[in-house]
Amino acid sequence: MAHNTQVLIAAVPDGPLAPEHFRIQETATPVCADGQVLCRTLAVTIGAGQRAGLQGSASYAGAPRAGVVMGGTGVARVEESHVAGLTPGDVVVGPTGWQLLSVHKASALRKVPAGTDPALHLGVLGTNGLTAYFGLLVVGAPKPGATVVVSAAAGSVGHIVGQIAKRTGCRVVGVVGSDAKCRILVDELGFDVALNYKDGDFRAAFKDATPNCIDVYFDNTGGDILGSALFRMNAHGRIVCCGAVSQYDTARPTGSPRGIPGLLVNNRVRMEGFLVFDYADRYDEARSEMMRWIDRGELVPRVTEYSGLQSAPEAFIHLLNGDTVGTTIVRVS
């Protein structure tokens, strides 16, 4: 008889994430009641924001606790259905968490075409790509010719942000944590400049890379990179506050950047936090547009893949260490 495999939170981390914060559990197939759908996970995506979710009440994702299945979005195949509109073999996106089998109400699931790669639905057409799309185009609103800087620029959101900014006609500067990622951004994804923030001369290089200062800074990191950007903003510039990955995987986040609110006043800078869920009524429009860009070769989604649920903790740790490029996917079945 079928059984379930689950990755549980073994302990809420109080410092950098490590393998011992998770454990694998084999358990029975969940019961699929009336009004529910039993799903078999095909792949899950892991994002840096999930580390914020492990910090408890500080996050919008709610407080985590030991002993529960690690949450997350996955693509799954319907195995058994007691709802109208979904039948076995259908492929859906939903909050599968890090487990092989899960049951859901139909309202939690979104049906997607069965033939396409799960990585597409979890990456550029999923929360990450939509975050890049609305964060850059609506909150950041760059005009052609503007200078756009994006941090964590090789990440699931950042690498899409930079490419959308390029096709908008902007000069795009990416900030990443390794020279290898710099090369990918410039050689493969069309960024104008990529900088490694770990370089000793980063501040000087950052200044050189933004001779006309910054019109839109898309911030995925917070911390020191945000601090550097604040000093380079043009009048009426926008800072899109998307994430703060520099602050997640630690028990001691660094302080806020210097110069707030003075620098915002002097340059009339708008600094705006956003969550993509507020744009849910426009997801379809954004997905259609990004699919057109992909078909034309104007948008190249990148994925780093892992295989098997047991590799999910390792994938998460690699992601937080900056060892992955694009969307991080764990193929499950």
Next chain:
Amino acid sequence: MAHNTQVLIAAVPDGPLAPEHFRIQETATPVCADGQVLCRTLAVTIGAGQRAGLQGSASYAGAPRAGVVMGGTGVARVEESHVAGLTPGDVVVGPTGWQLLSVHKASALRKVPAGTDPALHLGVLGTNGLTAYFGLLVVGAPKPGATVVVSAAAGSVGHIVGQIAKRTGCRVVGVVGSDAKCRILVDELGFDVALNYKDGDFRAAFKDATPNCIDVYFDNTGGDILGSALFRMNAHGRIVCCGAVSQYDTARPTGSPRGIPGLLVNNRVRMEGFLVFDYADRYDEARSEMMRWIDRGELVPRVTEYSGLQSAPEAFIHLLNGDTVGTTIVRVS
């Protein structure tokens, strides 16, 4: 023969402002050349933002230096004119600085009705009132029923912000530095609640005063009050960054408030710096509307007055110590 009296910057302050940072100088009447207007100052206004101007390059006002006349906006009477459109006896607003006599190009001056009190043109119809108007209504954009919090709420900008928010139909909470100011805000200016940030239980009182959290925070102070507000913002709340008076009169500004950018992301908060000069093409409209409110008794401008140029340094120090209410005016002649 007429002579001029000037207040010079004697030394750029490196810490709290003191009388020795200024000195009085008697000098000759300036020569009024072709294309210029000789003005006799009737009154000048002093604002906290001028202290930022004494901090050098950190401010939008440019770098200060010892030996020059202290800058500032005044109302003046034309004594001699070599330009078309202005004649002796006309009353103008312009960058007189802290001096009895000054010469200007016509383009620097704005003619105002001769019969009205200079305090009106320097206060609610001047930069302070316009800052309150555009900062609150355009950048903050509160809806009726919203909770609006304003810091330095008894100041030249703050006391106008609160009254405009009240007539917009908002619940208005003012934060000030003395119990006497609290009473003025509530008893005379219609604020719903006023809090003294120097009270030991300020944080608890702040929470109690904002049971529905904050929709618009109009920040004149930065520092700890901004920090408290950041933790009380509603989703999609706006923080209007107008000034940072807590950071001006010191050699060691406090750090930025905690939780940036995390708190902005979680609650999708917009934090926006602004300068009123960007709204210059709408000044007339704003002045007309505020005059209507004053005539109807819906807006009550407050002024603290000093007499004589020699009292200007003292007035400035009182202002920075929080000892003045409303617009601070020095009557000159």
